[in-house]
Amino acid sequence: MTEMAGKQKARPKRPAVICDEIKDWIVTQKLKPGDPLPQEKALVERFRASKGTMREALRSLEAQGLVTTRTGPRGGIFVSALDENRAMELLGNYFFFRQPSIADIYTVRCQLEPELAASLVGLMSDEDYQRLEETMRVYDHPAETVGEEYRQRMAELDFHGVLAELCPNPVLGFMCGFLQSLLRDLTVCRRIYDRPNPELRETGLSYQTRLIEAFRAGDRESARSIMYKHMLSAWRYMEACEAEMKPEFLRLRK
Amino acid sequence: MTEMAGKQKARPKRPAVICDEIKDWIVTQKLKPGDPLPQEKALVERFRASKGTMREALRSLEAQGLVTTRTGPRGGIFVSALDENRAMELLGNYFFFRQPSIADIYTVRCQLEPELAASLVGLMSDEDYQRLEETMRVYDHPAETVGEEYRQRMAELDFHGVLAELCPNPVLGFMCGFLQSLLRDLTVCRRIYDRPNPELRETGLSYQTRLIEAFRAGDRESARSIMYKHMLSAWRYMEACEAEMKPEFLRLRK
DNA sequence: AGATATTTGTTCGTATGTATT
DNA sequence: TAATACATACGAACAAATATC
Numbered sequence: 124m125t126e127m128a129g130k131q132k133a134r135p136k137r138p139a140v141i142c143d144e145i146k147d148w149i150v151t152q153k154l155k156p157g158d159p160l161p162q163e164k165a166l167v168e169r170f171r172a173s174k175g176t177m178r179e180a181l182r183s184l185e186a187q188g189l190v191t192t193r194t195g196p197r198g199g200i201f202v203s204a205l206d207e208n209r210a211m212e213l214l215g216n217y218f219f220f221r222q223p224s225i226a227d228i229y230t231v232r233c234q235l236e237p238e239l240a241a242s243l244v245g246l247m248s249d250e251d252y253q254r255l256e257e258t259m260r261v262y263d264h265p266a267e268t269v270g271e272e273y274r275q276r277m278a279e280l281d282f283h284g285v286l287a288e289l290c291p292n293p294v295l296g297f298m299c300g301f302l303q304s305l306l307r308d309l310t311v312c313r314r315i316y317d318r319p320n321p322e323l324r325e326t327g328l329s330y331q332t333r334l335i336e337a338f339r340a341g342d343r344e345s346a347r348s349i350m351y352k353h354m355l356s357a358w359r360y361m362e363a364c365e366a367e368m369k370p371e372f373l374r375l376r377k
Numbered sequence: 378m379t380e381m382a383g384k385q386k387a388r389p390k391r392p393a394v395i396c397d398e399i400k401d402w403i404v405t406q407k408l409k410p411g412d413p414l415p416q417e418k419a420l421v422e423r424f425r426a427s428k429g430t431m432r433e434a435l436r437s438l439e440a441q442g443l444v445t446t447r448t449g450p451r452g453g454i455f456v457s458a459l460d461e462n463r464a465m466e467l468l469g470n471y472f473f474f475r476q477p478s479i480a481d482i483y484t485v486r487c488q489l490e491p492e493l494a495a496s497l498v499g500l501m502s503d504e505d506y507q508r509l510e511e512t513m514r515v516y517d518h519p520a521e522t523v524g525e526e527y528r529q530r531m532a533e534l535d536f537h538g539v540l541a542e543l544c545p546n547p548v549l550g551f552m553c554g555f556l557q558s559l560l561r562d563l564t565v566c567r568r569i570y571d572r573p574n575p576e577l578r579e580t581g582l583s584y585q586t587r588l589i590e591a592f593r594a595g596d597r598e599s600a601r602s603i604m605y606k607h608m609l610s611a612w613r614y615m616e617a618c619e620a621e622m623k624p625e626f627l628r629l630r631k
Numbered sequence: 632a633g634a635t636a637t638t639t640g641t642t643c644g645t646a647t648g649t650a651t652t
Numbered sequence: 653t654a655a656t657a658c659a660t661a662c663g664a665a666c667a668a669a670t671a672t673c
Contacts, residue, residue, distance in 0.1 A: 416638070
């Protein structure tokens, strides 16, 4: 922006500039999560800014998940690794005003979830299987109330969430996890998830059972193909629900 | 956290709380990008916070790309849509301490780029073709200097960047664009991109030429398959370079 | 072009909250 | 419990930017 090195006037530094300088400092000093930054007072001196300006800069960094602060003795400002949930929240803001369609999301899921399944073959521990089976127990029976219906849908997503968490590829794992968070948040989906979806539940359960068998058998190509069909089937079902609901929705508004 | 509804003391509100309340405000009022928020002074009154605290909250929102501010008459605070570059920067922070490998990135690219190519068939205008061809001119000849070498690699990524930008699926487009930004930033890749890569350039160019032909022919399956092979080939080449460089790197350190 | 009004941006002194010892 | 060390919050004064007349 307005860089112009070699100023005499020492124009007040803006928080955004300080923010970038601290980022650079973290990079060049190779600081790692948990490492302390100089204290607020010291930073104020180092960057020749006032306390208020410095605090605004630190808040920016905090919002981005790059630092955390603690009060009290041995407190201060610490480098921090942006955690997965926060990263998904931040990225979620990008799609807030760009509401993707069910097709947009499932197009990508159809590509990524099969690869996710394949990446897990041979890596699953007994404990991992237990987690999956526990999640599946939430929806191994028809729901009796609307609330349970919704909780079942969330648990179905959790199943994929567990897989994403176990994925050895951080990029793939993050993206799969993020697609789930998109599905959770989309209002279209929320409306769909609130209604009885007996077919979705039964077919989903069957795919997931077969997927676990493929994992246990160490059959990578099966795992991939089962997951692909699972995604295709869920996609079709979600779009059918959406089409069914649209007229209802229009009726309400007329 | 420390929620405890129904306080008497009116404990000073923390910026994070104010930040969330403003977010809720934007959602419930259905504000859209460009819509004004109350002015700083009004917000200070509404939230019973001091100016400094309010500014910290606003900085947080600004860092997340949710608001922008302008000084002067008719200035103020405005709702804003998180733009794509900023979203990639924010997400990039997540991978800063989790450096994915070339394999991690290309595993995902192999799934998404072919789908990206397929999604564009039938949607490309003459102007779009021109943009692609212009980009390709940067590397349609051997590089003569190290700097040109690097610029060629960047232009090759730009080619995919143009495709991502044109993608009608915002999720797919964003993810493909982000994978490129990861490749640009990874230090491993930077080292690879700095050296002469005659083979990468020639085969890449040939794939991209054929891809454009497939676009022009409206042949979706060809486009998908060419892109897949393009990705596989680039992946193999990048990993070969990495393997070649590692010993060098080790030599330097001994 | 210049003056002015409006709005955000920056500073500093002081007081408070909080966690460690 | 008290002392200490750190971040957090407040408010008033001042500076900079910019739209409008």
